[in-house]
Amino acid sequence: MSVLSEEIVFEAGEEAPFGAKKVGERVYIRNFEVSDAEEFAALMVKNRAFWGQYETTRDDDEYTVEYQRRNLEKMRAEWVKDQGYFFGVFLKENDQLIGDIGIHMIMRGPFQSAFVGYSLDEEHNGKGYTTEALKLLVEFGFEDLNLHRLQAGTAPENPASSRVLVKAGFEQEGTERKNLFINGKWQDHIQHSILNDNWKG
Numbered sequence: 001m002s003v004l005s006e007e008i009v010f011e012a013g014e015e016a017p018f019g020a021k022k023v024g025e026r027v028y029i030r031n032f033e034v035s036d037a038e039e040f041a042a043l044m045v046k047n048r049a050f051w052g053q054y055e056t057t058r059d060d061d062e063y064t065v066e067y068q069r070r071n072l073e074k075m076r077a078e079w080v081k082d083q084g085y086f087f088g089v090f091l092k093e094n095d096q097l098i099g100d101i102g103i104h105m106i107m108r109g110p111f112q113s114a115f116v117g118y119s120l121d122e123e124h125n126g127k128g129y130t131t132e133a134l135k136l137l138v139e140f141g142f143e144d145l146n147l148h149r150l151q152a153g154t155a156p157e158n159p160a161s162s163r164v165l166v167k168a169g170f171e172q173e174g175t176e177r178k179n180l181f182i183n184g185k186w187q188d189h190i191q192h193s194i195l196n197d198n199w200k201g
Contacts (some may be wrong), residue, residue: 153189
């Protein structure tokens with residue numbers, strides 16, 4: 001079997017360097033640090049009902065600072081193992097954390113693909129920040145991680161998220177039926193993807 005020339009290969013015991021920052025016109029994305037735990041927990045509490053419409057159910061302790069400290073430490077561990085890359089979304093004008101975005105479920109070998117996910121503070125929705133942050137994330141996935149394909153799913157009841165993906169260059173592929181259990185029931189998701197070959201950085 002041939003090996004992809006641009007595949008990132010980790011030898012036993014080898015770790016990926018931790019940390020990255022991508023800067024856009026109005027926002028930047030930066031790897032989470034444990035010191036972000038208090039601000040991130042507060043953002044989650046603020047958006048609990050808004051984000052909860054389209055997410056799997058969270059336990060109450062996930063909204064505490066202590067839990068988020070452990071969670072951000074876990075994110076760092078996943079980063080250096082090439083398992084997941086998670087960023088905060090920050091406003092350039094004042095460094096305020098307004099969301100999170102990341103690449104996860106990374107499949108190397110012949111796949112070279114991963115999923116992306118994102119959430120933005122309800123107060124800052126509709127201003128194009130998510131699209132800008134997603135374009136920065138795609139750049140990171142294709143240029144820094146050498147991935148071939150990125151994909152994301154959105155709920156049919158959340159057309160705004162589909163519009164974000166399309167504006168960032170993703171194409172709609174179809175509907176995956178009842179693939180995620182949210183709010184007590186199995187729900188469909190519209191699948192989108194973008195290929196490195198078709199990406200225009």
